[in-house]
Amino acid sequence: MYRYDDRDAEFVRERIARFRDQVQRRLRGELGEEEFRPWRLMNGVYLQLHAYMLRVAIPYGTLSAVQLRRLADIAERYDRGYGHFTTRQNIQFNWPRLVDIPDILEQLAEVEMHAIQTSGNCIRNITCDPWAGVAADEIEDPRPWCELLRQWSSDHQEFTFLPRKFKVAVSGGRRDRAAVRIHDIGLRLRHDDEGRTGFEVMVGGGLGRTPILAKTIREWIPGEELLSYLTAILRVYNRYGRRDNKYKARIKILVHELGTEEFRRQVEAEYTAGRRPELARLTVAEIARIRPFFAPPDYADRSPGTDPCAKHAAADDAAFRRWLSVNTAAHRRPDHAIVEISLKPPGGVPGNMTAAQMRLVATLAERCSHGEIRVTAEQNLVLPHVARADLHTVWETLDTAGLATPNLGHLSDIVACPGLDFCALATARSIPVAQAIGRRFADLDRQYEIGPLKLKMSGCINACGHHHVAHIGILGLEKRGRESYQITLGGSGGDEAAIGRVLGPGFAAEEIVDAVERVITTYLTNRRDPRETFLDYLRRVGFQPFKDALYAPV
Amino acid sequence: MPLFKNGRFVDDPWLFLADGEPLPGEGMVVVSLARLLGSEAPALADRDGWLGVSLAPAEPVEKLRPWLPRLALVALAFPVFTDGRPFSTARLLRERYGFTGEIRAVGQVLVDQYPFMVRSGFDAFAVPRGSELRGWQERARPHLVYQPDGRGEAPSIWRLRHPDPGPASPRGIPRMTTA
Amino acid sequence: MKDSGMETDRRTGTIITANRLRDGRVVFLGAGGWTTEIADATVASDEQERRALEALARQSVVTCEVVAPYPVAVVDDRGRPVPVALRERWRIFGPGPGTETGYAGGGEAVRVPV
Ligand code: SF4
Numbered sequence: 035m036y037r038y039d040d041r042d043a044e045f046v047r048e049r050i051a052r053f054r055d056q057v058q059r060r061l062r063g064e065l066g067e068e069e070f071r072p073w074r075l076m077n078g079v080y081l082q083l084h085a086y087m088l089r090v091a092i093p094y095g096t097l098s099a100v101q102l103r104r105l106a107d108i109a110e111r112y113d114r115g116y117g118h119f120t121t122r123q124n125i126q127f128n129w130p131r132l133v134d135i136p137d138i139l140e141q142l143a144e145v146e147m148h149a150i151q152t153s154g155n156c157i158r159n160i161t162c163d164p165w166a167g168v169a170a171d172e173i174e175d176p177r178p179w180c181e182l183l184r185q186w187s188s189d190h191q192e193f194t195f196l197p198r199k200f201k202v203a204v205s206g207g208r209r210d211r212a213a214v215r216i217h218d219i220g221l222r223l224r225h226d227d228e229g230r231t232g233f234e235v236m237v238g239g240g241l242g243r244t245p246i247l248a249k250t251i252r253e254w255i256p257g258e259e260l261l262s263y264l265t266a267i268l269r270v271y272n273r274y275g276r277r278d279n280k281y282k283a284r285i286k287i288l289v290h291e292l293g294t295e296e297f298r299r300q301v302e303a304e305y306t307a308g309r310r311p312e313l314a315r316l317t318v319a320e321i322a323r324i325r326p327f328f329a330p331p332d333y334a335d336r337s338p339g340t341d342p343c344a345k346h347a348a349a350d351d352a353a354f355r356r357w358l359s360v361n362t363a364a365h366r367r368p369d370h371a372i373v374e375i376s377l378k379p380p381g382g383v384p385g386n387m388t389a390a391q392m393r394l395v396a397t398l399a400e401r402c403s404h405g406e407i408r409v410t411a412e413q414n415l416v417l418p419h420v421a422r423a424d425l426h427t428v429w430e431t432l433d434t435a436g437l438a439t440p441n442l443g444h445l446s447d448i449v450a451c452p453g454l455d456f457c458a459l460a461t462a463r464s465i466p467v468a469q470a471i472g473r474r475f476a477d478l479d480r481q482y483e484i485g486p487l488k489l490k491m492s493g494c495i496n497a498c499g500h501h502h503v504a505h506i507g508i509l510g511l512e513k514r515g516r517e518s519y520q521i522t523l524g525g526s527g528g529d530e531a532a533i534g535r536v537l538g539p540g541f542a543a544e545e546i547v548d549a550v551e552r553v554i555t556t557y558l559t560n561r562r563d564p565r566e567t568f569l570d571y572l573r574r575v576g577f578q579p580f581k582d583a584l585y586a587p588v
Numbered sequence: 589m590p591l592f593k594n595g596r597f598v599d600d601p602w603l604f605l606a607d608g609e610p611l612p613g614e615g616m617v618v619v620s621l622a623r624l625l626g627s628e629a630p631a632l633a634d635r636d637g638w639l640g641v642s643l644a645p646a647e648p649v650e651k652l653r654p655w656l657p658r659l660a661l662v663a664l665a666f667p668v669f670t671d672g673r674p675f676s677t678a679r680l681l682r683e684r685y686g687f688t689g690e691i692r693a694v695g696q697v698l699v700d701q702y703p704f705m706v707r708s709g710f711d712a713f714a715v716p717r718g719s720e721l722r723g724w725q726e727r728a729r730p731h732l733v734y735q736p737d738g739r740g741e742a743p744s745i746w747r748l749r750h751p752d753p754g755p756a757s758p759r760g761i762p763r764m765t766t767a
Numbered sequence: 768m769k770d771s772g773m774e775t776d777r778r779t780g781t782i783i784t785a786n787r788l789r790d791g792r793v794v795f796l797g798a799g800g801w802t803t804e805i806a807d808a809t810v811a812s813d814e815q816e817r818r819a820l821e822a823l824a825r826q827s828v829v830t831c832e833v834v835a836p837y838p839v840a841v842v843d844d845r846g847r848p849v850p851v852a853l854r855e856r857w858r859i860f861g862p863g864p865g866t867e868t869g870y871a872g873g874g875e876a877v878r879v880p881v
Contacts, residue, residue, distance in 0.1 A: 045734070
């Protein structure tokens, strides 16, 4: 993992001091809310439905045991004993007081964490593949580049007052697990024929009220030129992105209005004129400095003679076997596994974790995952380095804390934003709907029969729950003073990214679970065979059977 | 309007002319871009006395290029402080066009933005009336940053870490090798 | 005044809500100042009363007591004002039960292998 040097630490401390000063001036009335708001947001603080909310960055989703334990302490001391993991590798606390936030930030800084640019019209937390560094199909660990981007984007002199927020994701796998195409900039790490590291650059993706997938504007930019190239993209956006209408201010609208070709031309012209050799030289030096932090841990000490995991799996331990096949994935080392920790127990709040659970996972990570944890965009955690010999113990331990629900990638592994229970922008609740669906489909055999399925829901058009890229998406709206839930089908993230289509009129809160049930039944009854997944079936037959099932007059 | 420059408040020798106002025979004047490029252009070019221009965020700095040798000041307007376009404009003026005259921030100019402005190339700040002037003396100071391509006093962490990074190898950055 | 879904014979009015600046908590403007209890909120029953409340609220913004005040339409529910709009009801009565736990299934036993 990356560790701060004295300068990184000083940068964060200085930034907190500035924010503390801004908070005090706000409290004394020297700063009005208008002048305060951008600084508040750029330090992760929202004014939500009931209180302030603090969003803490987990840069590129990598977290240490020490950091997770500190999050537990903060949850207990300043919140109500839990935290909420979001779809952007952040954690949110729902109840901090403004006056305490500078102190909280200092406690985070002690463990090399911050809330810098987790909100505001600036470059947000850089996200990446949660399996970075361990995935069997990885081209190269993208995290050194994410760390470079984290530093470069922090307090950027030119790009801190953009027309709108700006999200960057980096993927280093052969498969895209960072959903790069729904980001303002998506980067896919690739090597050229000479083995040099570089990136395919995609621009203009995003969900919200105008969901669009990012387009490739350059097949390959050499690594040392990355920052000059991103500078060019951001400069074109900063200068020409719309500022007259916040719903049209994202870069995707600029790309759309100019056309991809013209946008590319402008970026290339700006890049050619603005290339900075010093930036390239420093990128080379800085990447060389950062890379060793991400060297693999010393796996040797846990390499077993015999694999007790195999013993348990062979034994009649059905529960363990289920978990093993559903919640673990192939590690680049055959004697290790990637363990997914489900934060989606039946009836639970997607992405929520209590302080006690955080401490348990922290300790477990220290004993069995080289002290490392990852946070996923699907609101789960990952233990990235578990020796197969430890899998049974890890499973037992997670199970005692309700963290071993074997539902990864299945229907009850629901992604849900906070919705109207917490969010000031929400038009409907999402948590209770997710809970009800989770309970209805709690039966694991039924979920396995249904097969891989992604259900995601958002409590308003902003789409923080990524419902557009779900196989089954649910969008909560308000219709005449009541909640109304719209179903979207056929979306998908990653490599076969696609934006789902709205099926028809919305359903009332009391009806939505039944409606999902009818969608599922339609698929189960009509699929060609159990190997035909929900998405395959939908792509083969189209929307009509689902429309008939949901809207046909009785 | 109090003018903050070089760490303190100074007298402002410039006269900002509204578009209809007659051009004085001498003295330092700032005109709008429209006026600079309009029918008065020859008169402005030949006029004795220093010339400045003020630019709204949407006005393309590219149009100023032929005029830059003649200009001693470019004022960049912040109609609202959240409009970040002038940051790009200032960098283009300094880094691409090599402009060495004064770049002045006018409009809604907040002390909290001072570090970003200085690093983008601003060196004068028309502080709105009613702002706490003492705050500027206290807070307008550089701090540690990452970006190596900023101006002003802010020390770049990357430059400090790599005082002599050497040339970027024509071989580029080789793939990361993991054991 | 007509509101679909509302009984029209119930007395309607307006209260002023805001967030307390220091801690962000939802507050209402009442006779004794800002209160966290909606039952203690002053209900303006006409335009003039509402304007008077709004003027007071603006004053509290200047003194940095609250942030972002705004009027909320309410109906009377047995002497207690209740907001008409869905969002405002959740703002005041939410978050809903069971939405704040990490694990709704009980079993907080925390055990780590040795
Ligand atoms: S989708 Fe809407 S309701 Fe949900 S978190 Fe985002 S803004 Fe809030």
